[in-house]
Amino acid sequence: MSLLRLKNVSRVFGKLVALQNIELEMEEGKVYAMIGPNGAGKTTLFNLISGFFPATTGEIWFEDKLINDLTAEQRVAAGLVRTFQITEVFPELSVAENIRIGVEAQENHSAHVWASAQLMRQVNGGVDELLEITGLTQQADRIVSELAHGDQRVVEVAIALSMKPKLLLLDEPTAGMGRAEAGRMVDLIRSLNTKQHLSILFVEHDMDIVFGVADQIVVLNFGKTLATGTPKEIAENPAVQAAYLGDAA
């Protein structure tokens, strides 16, 4: 069974056809990367999948359920969780507090007016686990706005993980990062996939990262799927070379 399936999906803004007849099938447990030149429609497709705006035509299936009519919040509840191109965290709170908000929301504790010892043990257990998975244990008590940019993005991933996603959507996870920071993010993506068995779809410009991490690559160009395949297949695809990778490939 496929985890996510897009059938003939299009999106039109006025007269601009941003996405045209997109077909995409994602298998569970794999890492997919989406690449394409600026304006190819990557972010638009991300927004369609996460429910920021509806598809003009076509069907989006998630775990064999048609999700076209679900709101963004309902898709989060269904297990489709995304991060943003611009870091979205709770800046003046500590790392642990950021994650705690997510854990409490996920477990439907957000409205509780009494923090019983048992509840807090349970919540703190969840927070500690996520701190460890994301390697943020040392920074648990630091205020997020005082962290380096790369660490802030890891916090955002940790918040997304607290939603217990089945498919994690990462929009340019290494944007604005230096080499070392990007390397940490790559390691995190890999370990989330291998250790937590999480399915991941990410948009990325850095080809080293894309070809180093992804099991499957989806290439968009002018709002259409140009090719889908393993890194090797994509690298050898003449259409991709001509349209996107240029002479470098």
Added chain:
Amino acid sequence: MSKRVYINVAVWVLLLTVPLWFPWIGGYPALASRILVYALGAMALNLLLGFTGCMSFGQAAYFGLGGYGTGLALIHLTDNTVAAVILGTALGGLAAFIVGPLIMHRRGIYFAMITVAVGQIFYFIAERWNSFTGGEDGLTFSRQPIHFGPVVMPLNAVPFYYFVLFFFAIGAAAMGILLNAPLGHTWVAIRENRRRATFIGIHVERYVWASFAIAGMFAGLAGALNALQNNFMSPANLYWIESGNFVIMAVLGGMGSFWGPLIGSIILFGIQDYVSTYFPNNWEIFIGVLFIIVVIFFPNGVLGIIRRRVKAA
């Protein structure tokens, strides 16, 4: 963690021993009571302003409704002062609960404007409904001594201070518990980043509503105590300028901190009491200048300055 415990112990010890030390610095019980009453109202506002990030400029409406509720209860319903306080508190909370859905969709300046507008509606009702509220002339009533079986506690100077402190303690403890519970974490999440909060599945508007209703209830409690202190209610207590006073207290003391509004209340009434002796007609200029200085140079209020010092040291 332990530092917070020390601070809380210090605050409560100081509040419990006010009659012992306050006269030494020129204070008197009625001033201490007034400071606590307004501190409670400003702390209630701070749930919305400082912890949920919603600027309400109409908090006086619920403060005033609490006062009218208490006064009218004493006139028409009961001789029991505590019951009157409870009724006033409930009226403030109920009104805010009903108004909540009208305003919870708004943000920023629009939220502030609607809270003012709704607050002014309550003000005009209180001012015009002569037969029930006494209109512009106000409403006179009298707080009754409290009976513990055969023991009677008169509510004059020092006993009244402890009466106020009792309810202040209930209000402060309840707000402290809420802020340390998941509900409080959720409010802070909304203050910090609404968009992010929405996309982890938090229904932001419902939580703004809850914050508004609870802030209204504790404003009602403060208003009930204020009415008892004066044995009198006037529509001025619902006017938007009174709402502004609560905002000034919260901002002066420090919006992000739990005890900030108490500090703000001490500053406001301290200046009013001492400075007005020398400048009876224009003491408010001092508040204005201080407010501008704090907003420009110390956006986290007086407690923010102290905290930064502690951190730097």
